[in-house]
Amino acid sequence: MLSRVAENLYWYGRYLERAEDLGRLINVNGHLMLDLPRKMAPGWAPLIRITGSQSLFDELFDDNGERQVVRFLLAEPRHSGSVLSCLNLARENLRAARDLLPREVWEQTNDLCLTAQAQLAGNLSKRRRQEFIDLMIRRCQQLIGMLSDIMSHDYAWDFILLGRYHERADMTTRILDVRSAHLLRGVDDIKPFDQLQWMSVLKSLTAYQMYRRHVRLRVRGPDVLRFLLGNPLFPRSVVFCLEAMAERLEGLPEHEDTLVAVGRLKRLMDQADPEVLVQGQLSEFLDRIQLELIGIGESITQTWFRVQPSE
């Protein structure tokens, strides 16, 4: 398989996942804003920090109100991290590799882009916004389901999944970082609204129900962290993503360096103690994970996408 095509597929997986994750984040923040008393509400600004696009946002908008932030994250074409841009980028990446995938996958991806362009064109009421996001998430999941069921699980599949889980691990840590920042300042985590906010962290990652099943306790900060970072069975936890990446990597040629990098991050995760992390080291720890994830990305790029003649 050509390196360029592999790279396209990897980014197809990443952009599809990013669009989906952003959609969840916007939805959940909307709910949280409805539940919390106005003076306690974190507002919409944290979402911009999650996507690391504060300066572009400041350039484009004067006000970080709901309408502006949501437009920026959902529909702003000048923001390469908006849901609309992610879907377009997913499609453009797939275009060059479409011959490798079943025809329906191209058609569905194309259709999803066109639907998003049409629905995000005008002003969005809260209700329509949520409808769109729900639809978009469902369609992204349909696509992955379709791929899983009708395409050969060959290298092309490996690269799509590698991108998908890499992006998910990245987004999970970003969401944790931003969402928990002001939660950790208060030590007493049985305050009713803190619990509500930790619940929203779980919900951003569609983890609430599964958390309740696995943890069976009231929602506590350290338990939430332990679940989202280290639960081996929940498919959005960082450890699960890393395991899934390792599984894909093992099938690829020349995978040693990247697999070692993933293994190093897994060990780092194993050594973490959430009870300690909530005392104030979480942000630092998440930064380390982020750096390791960037390192894994570089290793993937160097190994498969930037093949150079040896000197």
Place this chain on the structure above:
Amino acid sequence: MRYDLVTSAGGKALSKTPLNRLDWTYQSGFCDELIGPRGRPRPASRRLWKYLKKLDRDELLERRDACEVAALVAGITFRVYHDAGSADRAMPFDLIPRIIPLNEWQRISAGLEQRVTALNLFINDLYGEQRIIQDGIFPADILAGSANFREQCRGIRPRYGVWAHICGSDLVRDADGTMYVLEDNLRVPSGVSYMLENRQVMKRVFPELFEDIDIQPVDDYPARLFDMLASLSPRPADYPVVAVLTPGQYNSAYFEHAWLAQQMGVELVEGRDLVVPDDDCVYMRTIHGLRQVDVIYRRIDDAFLDPEVFRKDSLLGVPGLMRAWRAGHVGLANAPGAGVADDKVVYSYVPEIIRYYLDQDALIPNVPTWRCSIQAELDHVLANIDQLVVKPANESGGYGMLIGPHASRTEHAQFKRLIKADPRNYIAQPTLAISTCPTLYGTQIAPRHVDLRPFILSSDQHYVTTGGLTRVAMRAGSLVVNSSQGGGSKDTWIVDTDSGSEN
């Protein structure tokens, strides 16, 4: 697009009423490919015509819709540049085929082989000793003024002496029925994928016709193309690694590049996928590391092929590709510089070229051509510009030409200025009464002008496609058949009339 195929076919109660009858009185006013001068179908078209006439309007439209859906599903598209925001467009397809009797086609096919053989000898000579210039047959100043002559290719001897491995020649039929070669495309001729996809569509929509009529198959082109490319491999003992080099998905012919790669089972690569290290071999970057490429079917123009040698600003090309080719480490089809012979001024010398190298007369004639580089012919062109078709020497795709009888006085004056400023760059030809073919227009059968582009493969042997791509000017009276300018296409049938019992 219509998806209501079931409902439109469901209107059976209406069929056979006068309203639902098609008007089959057909008058072309030109030489017609299917219908003879007295309005009766030509022998090779009889069965088709009889079959079509049995269909009522709904049945015919239903088949047209089925063709459209089949084409869309197959994703037969090309990309148009200058429309706002460039987009994939379906190539208009007409369901009434164009038919050529087998015995006529055999003569044309032999003529094409002859022509391409001579052209390859000519190109090889120009980049070698230039005997044809020394012998005074071909003027040195025409070569000096050629935009497609590549000095960098002097002295290179490609395998078999062949430079134009894939040639697409455009043929037209004049009023008296003579087939002429209108031009030769020796750089990156396109259209063959439409030829093959059109046949697939027709087989799906009219299976009964293919059972009944002896239509020669066309499907072996991709296999022949692969064999030809493989024969250029510098490592003939191994199974050769072949790649199609495309400028990328925004190129108007990207569909065809991807299609050909898929049909041949080879990689579709872009310039950035390839690298030429110091060992002067070409490698592609794969997830298994670098893999050597033996033969490249390049669909990028010379100028963009290698920034080390040609345009330095090319981002599409492969730095070092010419190095590798010159060293004999990679086969390139078509060879860089082959375009020197598809210059329209060079075209006018082809009959002489055939005589010089092969000592034969051309089997397919050229359209009479005035060369503006010669004073007497220039005077004739300027005096009769309203009667002539004027073409720039190095353009293709129907761009930058003047159709005298259809143009305004202002345009005539403008072209006279252009010609006088650069006579070497222009030729003129009489306006031919190009033949027509019955074409479904709305709900009517109407004559539309057609041409024919067969494809000729050359290496140690020749292969000519069975027929070719028939392009049709979809607008009434229009002579412009290029897909970039709104032309469509038809399936082309080479029909053996001797094998059937009826004819």
